[in-house]
Amino acid sequence: MTLPLTPAALAAARQSELPRPNGKTEPRAPLLFVAAQALETQLSAGRAIDAKALRSAMEAAFSASDAAGAWLWKDAYEAQEAAQLLFLRRHGPAMLAKAAGSAQTMLTMLARLSRLLPTQTRRSEESQTLQQFSTPIELGFIASAAARLSPSDVVLEPSAGTGLLAIFAEMAGAHLHLNELAELRAGLLAQAYPHLGVTRHNAEHIHDYLGGDIRPSVVLIDREPLLSLQRRTGGVLSAIAGWSAGERTEEELSGLVGLCSNLDPLVTAASVEPPLDTLRLDLIRLELACGATLDGSLREAPKLRASPILSFRAVSGPVLFALAQRTLDFGDVVADGLRQLDALAMLAEQIAADDRDVMREDDGKSRNWSPGADELLIGNMIAAVFGLAAANELDRLPLARWRADGGAHSQGGRVVQLVDHLEGLFITATVEPWATVLKCPSGDWSHQAASALAATLLEKLAPDALLAAQALWVHYLKQAHLAPLVVHYLEYLVTRQWCAVAAMPALFGSAAPSLSPLIAALAGPSKGWPRVRAVLQAALLAVPLAVDDHARTTIEGMELTGA
16 A cells, blocks of 8 residues: 655655765655654554555655665664654643553553554664664653653753654653764654754763753663673773873873763663673772762762672772772771772682682672781771861761771771770860870770871970871881872871971970971972971971980981882
């Protein structure tokens, strides 16, 4: 049966060809839309469309058969999907009114519509390459219902296909922004939505291409194909490798943040999720290094922490702590550290048994850590204390959270003891800082370091006592895993405290030597550990200590290149 297509409609379709990126034109899209209009007439009449009717509509629109190479059967399927869109545009509001808020009633009507169309049994090379799997209209409705779309929403569909998700957003009155990489589908969308200006970006990088005036409140997307996920994972890992080798500039890395910054609300079609954890880890690394914001990192960090895969639990601790340092939010430090130590213990067990499986999940069984392993966790807690002290925000110490996390773990006793000590120093004042330093009641270095810090912050120390307390910082914090974490805090605290003391020469006594070397060191250009060393060694000239004094030995032994 030949469907009614007027000569005027065909002429208009041929005149509306879309320009291709290479300057050529895509003639099929407007002709497919003409076929879709004819098919929609059939659907509105309640007549089923079989393969014969579909072929008839296509031949009438193209004035040629598929045998002549004018169109493909995949093109015909695109036309029948566009016909569904046009049907819903015409009858959708009435269907919703009839459903009266019943999702099941609406789904029943949509299923009845779907049964009027033939099954798509043929795929083209393009559909394979671009992994085009159209969303059934029933699922499109479910997605829109789950999103609770309203006229106040701005809806982005990064891979809009033929518009079978977008039509329900349109029916809800939402504002649409449609993007589709495939040339033919983008052309068909442009015919259906001539007022929108359909974009043709790669959806994997849509985050980088959105204009500043496009702020979607809802993103509609089907599951991310595994191939797309693999591309993003591979791209980011390549970027990180190039960065480590010094082959990537910060400008290049800034452009790569978008590769993994749009994880949410994507759900991978892969059978397992570790590739997403890889992207989350690399997103945090990239945003910390060169991102404009930390929005993506803060969104994905909880999901990374929830990963059951041992490999990610073992390696994510340092990256998550770096994020905590940037935000001064140390609430998860103990939980992250405990999780990392448990994972390391299990991995060590695997290695010893020559049973290495990087994708193995945590089995929940308790294992003893190797001797001294908890130094990593305790070190991070002390670094957090010094970080908050340098920011004058010790009131943000998450002691209750740390105590709860440590107390819930079979090997968290040392954590709880440190929390008790910190509470006594900074909250309840039941621990005397300088007296604790002098008496050394605890053999735990972390208690000593925290007490020395508290003494400089809470007590009016004489210059020699101040120098002795800061020498303890150097003595305890020069450990390889700690030195990079605390150096900026120590540099700031040491410089700030000696600037205050140097402004009061009377504190040094009448017999004090010149303060010029100290003042010069405080104004010097050096940074990091060299600056800490320069200031403390200059302070030694102003505060003579005994030759065998431990503070003098520690400060004089500091190296220019490190702690």
